Amino acid sequence: MTEEQQSQIFQEWLNEHKGILFKVIRSFAQSAEDQEDLFQEISVQLWRSVPKFKAESKVSTWIYRLALNQAIKWSTKEQRRPAEEHKEEFSRLLYQQAPADNSRLNWLYEQIHELEQTDRSICLMMFDGFSYKEIGEVVGISENYVGVKVNRIKEKLTAMSKKLN
Structure with missing residues (x-):
């Protein structure tokens, strides 16, 4: 899979399933800063997982599993920020799509x-x-x-x- 294909799938998933991400984020993080951090964590993991998706379940189920696992990990360990090169893009997406x-x-x-x-x-x-x-x-x-x-x-x-x- 090329990086361009990965990026296209990632964007499609974000657009189609952003509701899932925001529900998970709002349920696990209360402050705006924590929500942004968790969104970044989940987004980075979602980006990395695109090539690993085998279509053995629905995309929405896959994204829920990924988002919930990341949220649980995030809430039980020291919170850390993702790579700085993605931070600005993820922040823009979070605030653009916020309910x-x-x-x-x-x-x-x-x-x-x-x-x-x-x-x-x-x-x-x-x-x-x-x-x-x-x-x-x-x-x-x-x-x-x-x-x-x-x-x-x-x-x-x-x-x-x-x-x-």
């Missing part, structure tokens, strides 16, 4: 951020309509256990929303 300010959406991301890492991953994929089987494959648990966890997450988020009222 509009919405207090309800911000509240939801704050609550999701409070969940355990696995529950965050399940929650995000559930919101995007992934099947329990697909979620289980990405997260590494059985399809049945995904169902159990989804019910517990719904109960927890419902209880959190009632505290507001």
